[in-house]
Amino acid sequence: MSGLCDKVVVVTGAARGMGRAHCERFADEGADVIAIDIPAAADELRDTATEVEKRGRRCVAAMADVADFAALTAAVEAGVAELGRLDVIVANAGIYPAGAPTWELTEELWRRTLDVNLTGVWHTVRAGLTHFGDHGGSIILISSTNGLRGTANTAHYTSSKHAVVGLARTLANELGERGIRVNTVHPGAVATTMILNDVTVRQLRPDLEKPTIDDAAEALTARHLLPVPWVEPVDIANAVVFLASDEGRYITGTQLVVDAGLLARA
């Protein structure tokens, strides 16, 4: 039904969080997976591969930093060589480094954020696109609610995620004729270690001395329309799979927000 059976998808940032959820959901739909993440995440990346294989699909796990085009190209090529084709690109790898007022961000922090969140996405598209056949395909870039609005102390992150939208809009215009669709997905607060960590929890509850996850949940719920503190990685993966599937065959150039009403509440 989904049209994803026996297709091949490449997912970056595949070791954990949303990336792993994408891999699992695509495997559920019958697709094989090229799962890419940085060498430091090798153990978790193996667990992702195991999850895909448990679902009866093949997984090529390969290590590369998306900022390193040569390494990324080699990783994608290795995957395509083994799995035989490529139909879907999910550029998911991203970092959410410590925040600071725009004028206090260091050169290094700014550059590393753009290298991964923007240049890494461009690299991923370039590395994957050469393997698309003449049967079309689907590209999904993971942006953020910060790709559509700004928040204080996130200029590096917010700029990178906005830029991903510009990249997607351009690509959609360039690739439409070839039947290749390009869309962005904009998660709000997702229950991953990117937000469920001590630093973020303290930022969310500066009023408390030793805030817990539950304290943070309260603060997050207050930001949403729907009465939930966060969405789960699988909710983002469901949106990605919808866009990649035949059910989204004529959706391109779109920004799909999955945020429990975070943007709409603001």
Place this chain on the structure above:
Amino acid sequence: MGGRLTGKVALITGAARGIGRAQAVRFAQEGADIIALDICGPVDTVVVPPATPADLDETTRLVGEAGGRIVAEVVDVRDANAVQHATDRGVDRLGGLDIVCATAGITSRAMTVDLSESAWQTMLDVNLTGVWRTCRATAPHLIDRGGGAMILTSSIAGLKGLVGVAHYTAAKYGIVGLMRSLAKELAPHNVRVNTVHPTNVDTPMIQNDHVRGAFRPDLKHVTREQFAEAACSMNMLAIPWVEPVDVANACLFLASDEARYITSVALPVDAGSTQR
């Protein structure tokens, strides 16, 4: 087929044909029961051939074939009492309500300065006020149920201006505003509200001499093929129009648990038309 809406009841306006019928059939394939409403007749100022009772009968047959129960009624969304009573009867028969698709809509055409009072007013009455009436009649049932999803059918004309349809564009933009307010009001009740924005859809609403002629003013009689060629230029993908089922699939996704945390979103199904 699948069971993504098993045990759910969906109310759909404009269900006799086109997008509304595709929603009814697609939802039934996924296990839903259907309350199908349609005017099944002409609307003043509209020259597009109207839906008929036979069209609604065909939707009924197709839903049954897909294994769904259906309550179908002839209702004009301009008649608030009729919408309310048909909703209440359908909910009573099928035991509740989980999903609402406000799909009923009309089209007519004239440059803004040449639009008649009646063409303007009828457009707003059906395409905007009719959607509001549908939401108003159904919202209490969704709240009773403890949650649900509303999908309002807007258009690419709800995201950008189009020539010769100012009244249609104003109404379709209005639907987005309605959706945004309603999403805020209903979120505490676990009801999600979203819009879909189709480009041209291969339905009787566009496949007629009137609309074809607007795309090819240079020709006296426009064939489907000549229309297709001109319509392609609107989209990024090399297609002239999408099928009703493509809009229905997007609505199915938004109605399903897969989108349980998606609310207040405007989802184009437009082959890239709004980004071109």
